[in-house]
């Protein structure tokens with residue numbers, strides 16, 4: 381019988397997940413379909429019940445439900461609990477289990493696409509919101525040497541650092557403080573929405589003090605290369621856009637559902653073609 385998968389969120393009509401997952405199902409000859417479901421905040425509990433009632437095999441969860449969904453699931457894995465967000469639900473018999481593949485997806489993409497190791501690296505995260513949390517805990521688990529966080533609202537960066545019970549050193553900075561220290565980092569990651577279409581001229585941080593060969597990563601994939609990444613490239617940095625994180629979070633979810641790790645290069649092409 382054809383298995384049904386999907387993503388719940390609002391807004392949802394621009395989601396590239398159906399295209400990416402359906403292409404992977406087709407390529408692998410798996411009899412399944414992935415659908416985008418528009419679910420408003422108030423409808424979340426009913427939607428989760430619906431997953432069980434309809435026998436949907438797996439669901440991705442996106443804005444605005446990633447945190448609220450935790451209380452509605454039968455169990456949540458440790459990484460997702462620590463991050464405080466679930467983006468992937470797996471149905472096992474009559475139980476719904478929550479996972480987070482966003483943070484792990486980012487780290488996997490970073491390792492594969494920049495051919496680097498996280499272990500021993502000094503890292504600067506820009507932003508202290510939901511996306512930053514997932515990336516922060518996943519990088520810490522991957523044994524980064526130091527993770528500093530800078531944010532427009534410095535207190536939020538301080539809170540995130542304080543909350544970490546993992547052995548990783550790091551400090552909180554304002555954006556201006558971080559700009560002065562840029563040359564000290566091996567990897568710099570923008571987790572904010574600054575530079576996202578249509579505000580394509582905005583930049584999260586000045587790159588005046590950037591060293592050549594620093595890895596500069598932006599989780600934004602629309603535009604494919606933000607103005608900030610373009611500038612980093614001009615300064616001789618190794619740059620990475622947000623397509624990798626998007627594709628790898630999807631690939632890790634796909635693997636949890638089907639037991640098969642899909643062809644990520646093909647998934648990237650599908651996504652880039654659509655964005656192009």
Ligand code: ATR
Nearest residue numbers: 507508509510511512531532533536571572573574
């Ligand atoms: P997400 O889940 O995508 O991370 P979020 O939780 O709303 O979204 O977090 C957005 C992040 O982008 C925050 O770090 C936010 O900074 P504040 O904590 O100061 O709000 C940052 N951000 C959003 N717009 C920004 C802007 N115009 N300038 C600087 N930082 C911005």
